[in-house]
Amino acid sequence: GNSVTQMEGPVTLSEEAFLTINCTYTATGYPSLFWYVQYPGEGLQLLLKATKADDKGSNKGFEATYRKETTSFHLEKGSVQVSDSAVYFCALKGRGSQGNLIFGKGTKLSVKP
């Protein structure tokens, strides 16, 4: 079945450091891929998405590229800020799955000043 594996946290970085959070997936066909972010005490918010191979999703300085050959969708940001501290979830939606998302376990990011 479909599944998502993302790197375990927590990840602790200094402000302005480069961020990579790895995400790989297993799915039949060509799923759509998402990154959601959860700030403390809040629900999840869509950060970015990509719906086909080689698409790049981007938002708020974050980027992720849909790599079919490596079944990956790694999240990157060139210079993190303290306000980026949150839990990040990679997710996929398979074709024909009627809108149901499969989530990774989440990666907690802490950015220190």
Next chain:
Amino acid sequence: DADVTQTPRNRITKTGKRIMLECSQTKGHDRMYWYRQDPGLGLRLIYYSFDVKDINKGEISDGYSVSRQAQAKFSLSLESAIPNQTALYFCATSDSGLNSNQPQHFGDGTRLSIL
């Protein structure tokens, strides 16, 4: 998302009690979902609904039931709560639309503790 409201935000109760968590939305979306979040396990789907009175089981539906009597409301019930149902519960909505990749919009969660 302020358009997806969950009540209560926090609840502490005892084993064996019946609990109902409410979710209401003003986004006009037809699809609604209930998830639970546990540390280290991410989010797991409990039930989902694509329309009024449409109910579908998710990954972990045992011990839960839901009701969708109106488009804007989707309630989750625990008929006889047990301690391992202690978790953070999220409601989400999405629009069916022509684009099957519509994002899900989440409420702020209900923290449920069962003693």
